[in-house]
Amino acid sequence: MSVRPSLRRSWRRQALPLLFVLPALLVYALFVLWPFVNTIHYSLTDWDGAQPVKNFIGLANYRDMFADPLMWLSLRHNLIWIALGTLTPVVIGLVLANLVWSGVKGRTLFRTIFFMPVVLASVVVGIIWHWIYHPLFGPINVVLRNVGLEQVARGWLGDYDWALYALLLAGLWAYFGFCFVILLAALQGIDMELHDAAMIDGAGSFKRFWHVTVPQLAPVLTMLTAFTLIGGFNVFDIIFVTTKGGPANATDVLATYTYRQAFTLNEAGYGATLTMMITVLSLVASYTFITLRERGQ
Amino acid sequence: MRSATLPRASGRRGAFLLTLIKYAILVMVAILCLMPFVWVWSSAFKPSLEIADTPLSLPREPTLQNFANAWVQGRFAKYFTNSVIVTVPIVGFTLLLSSLAGYAFARHYFRGRQTLFYAFLLGLTLPFTSIMIPLYYTLRDTGLLGTYWAMIIPQTAIGLPFGIFIMRAFFQSLPRELEDSGRVDGCNEFGVFWRVMLPLTAPGMVTLGIFSFLGAWNSFLLPLIFMQRESLRPLVVGLMFFQSRYTRDFALIMAGATIISVPVIVVYIIFQRQFIQGLTAGAVKG
Structure with missing residues (x-):
């Protein structure tokens, strides 16, 4: 073997690590990065998935999209989903995490139970709640009838004004446990000395919570918010399984609308443009929060 | 608001009440989490007719037919x-x-x-x-x-x-x-x-x-x-x-x-x- 030592060293330093990364990189580049580049390309064409040529039409799709009332309606529903679906589970999770953290028996049991809905497939969550809201024998209506609130009972998911909020409640049920577990872990890691100092200074429990605990949780709260925002712009499963965006687009969100355009109507080009809307919103949301978090640290 | 501080004087009874409320909230949330599971899993063992009759009760005659x-x-x-x-x-x-x-x-x-x-x-x-x-x-x-x-x-x-x-x-x-x-x-x-x-x-x-x-x-x-x-x-x-x-x-x-x-x-x-x-x-x- 007459390989020069420096060459051997550079093999070990340069080529070998690349060999370790290569399999993952190939799969990731071909099946994630390349399709993403193609999404941008498709969005500039009027391709229908069948023609051999993809006609370049510039920004025409984007112009259409910004004039598309269904896109705006769907986006509005996403924003409602985000506004209520971000704040509520974080607040509920925070309150419950505080209760458990302040010392209770059966902490692990509560954690196990609160997290159970989170591991459930969202299709199953959708199906469960579909039946909970069933107009005839869904438990909600059964209970309402039994307590004499007959006029309140309705087919919740078929009701134009209520369907979106009914689904949001189901989403909340399936998600708050996630916030709870993350916040409980964060609480267990906070600096107790500050807490004790504040107590000695005469700060009440609410004040301690607000001025001592919450600031220490800020990075985790930021992360959770970013996470929920991305989820909120991409919500699909639970809606598709229950209402498919109906009745009369009352629960349409960007992802269900995009799915219809791309895979029912085969509008690959316009579908890709709608996809870009979701992508940009998700990326802006996550990078804003990552920046905020890094500035905070 | 100063009143946020809990009056320590109320002593053991106050503390007991607080603990009770704390557990009540946690248990209630736990029930809300578990109920849909119980409902789905138990309904799976019910004959179809029984579901239409008594949708919320546990199965009377459990079956594996479903x-x-x-x-x-x-x-x-x-x-x-x-x-x-x-x-x-x-x-x-x-x-x-x-x-x-x-x-x-x-x-x-x-x-x-x-x-x-x-x-x-x-x-x-x-x-x-x-x-x-x-x-x-x-x-x-x-x-x-x-x-x-x-x-x-x-x-x-x-x-x-x-x-x-x-x-x-x-x-x-x-x-x-x-x-x-x-x-x-x-x-x-x-x-x-x-x-x-x-x-x-x-x-x-x-x-x-x-x-x-x-x-x-x-x-x-x-x-x-x-x-x-x-x-x-x-x-x-x-x-x-x-x-x-x-x-x-x-x-x-x-x-x-x-x-x-x-x-x-x-x-x-x-x-x-x-x-x-x-x-x-x-x-x-x-």
Whole structure:
């Protein structure tokens, strides 16, 4: 073997690590990065998935999209989903995490139970709640009838004004446990000395919570918010399984609308443009929060 | 408002009342979490007629008929097999590729390391929606659509950023001396990785394996688009079509939902420590 030592060293330093990364990189580049580049390309064409040529039409799709009332309606529903679906589970999770953290028996049991809905497939969550809201024998209506609130009972998911909020409640049920577990872990890691100092200074429990605990949780709260925002712009499963965006687009969100355009109507080009809307919103949301978090640290 | 401070004078009775309220809230939330599970799982054992009669009570005459119907006529046997056939390789490939790459990112300095790592991090924030349309046509044109690979490869690919992120963190936590001692003992570079370092990241592999399993088992939009042929449907997609077909047979649908959810809940309960540790390590520290 007459390989020069420096060459051997550079093999070990340069080529070998690349060999370790290569399999993952190939799969990731071909099946994630390349399709993403193609999404941008498709969005500039009027391709229908069948023609051999993809006609370049510039920004025409984007112009259409910004004039598309269904896109705006769907986006509005996403924003409602985000506004209520971000704040509520974080607040509920925070309150419950505080209760458990302040010392209770059966902490692990509560954690196990609160997290159970989170591991459930969202299709199953959708199906469960579909039946909970069933107009005839869904438990909600059964209970309402039994307590004499007959006029309140309705087919919740078929009701134009209520369907979106009914689904949001189901989403909340399936998600708050996630916030709870993350916040409980964060609480267990906070600096107790500050807490004790504040107590000695005469700060009440609410004040301690607000001025001592919450600031220490800020990075985790930021992360959770970013996470929920991305989820909120991409919500699909639970809606598709229950209402498919109906009745009369009352629960349409960007992802269900995009799915219809791309895979029912085969509008690959316009579908890709709608996809870009979701992508940009998700990326802006996550990078804003990552920046905020890094500035905070 | 000063009154936020609890008057200490109220003493033991006040404290007792507070504790009572605390437990009441926690137990109530726990019941709200569990009730749908109890309801679904118990309905799965009810004869259809009993459900229409007394929808909320526990089964009076439990039966396995719904499971038999779902399994055979509802083709859940086929969907279950499909789910297993795609989930096993997805978990295997994700573990293998993520630990190889995670090891290089954690333990080696090479040109372009930072750039490559950022490229993978981009995937953590890129939703599946962003790539689904071109991916569909790529799979169609390469003939992968209509095979199990149409789910196995993309699902593995979208899990890699998170997998590499986790495995890199686990490899970083191992002491440098171990690696050197492996080299002194005459292992080559791959041997150091495979025989010395990888076994030490077993807890990380368990965590990632569970995430990968849950992600693949519960994945919906991806197989909805890429596994359109009926004979390829995994459980979750099967259940959705099943629901629209047997929309009035409530007991049958609940049996289907039970078949999907029981494996997930069992895996979660067995591995919950590792699962929650992985989740919170990523979120709280990372």
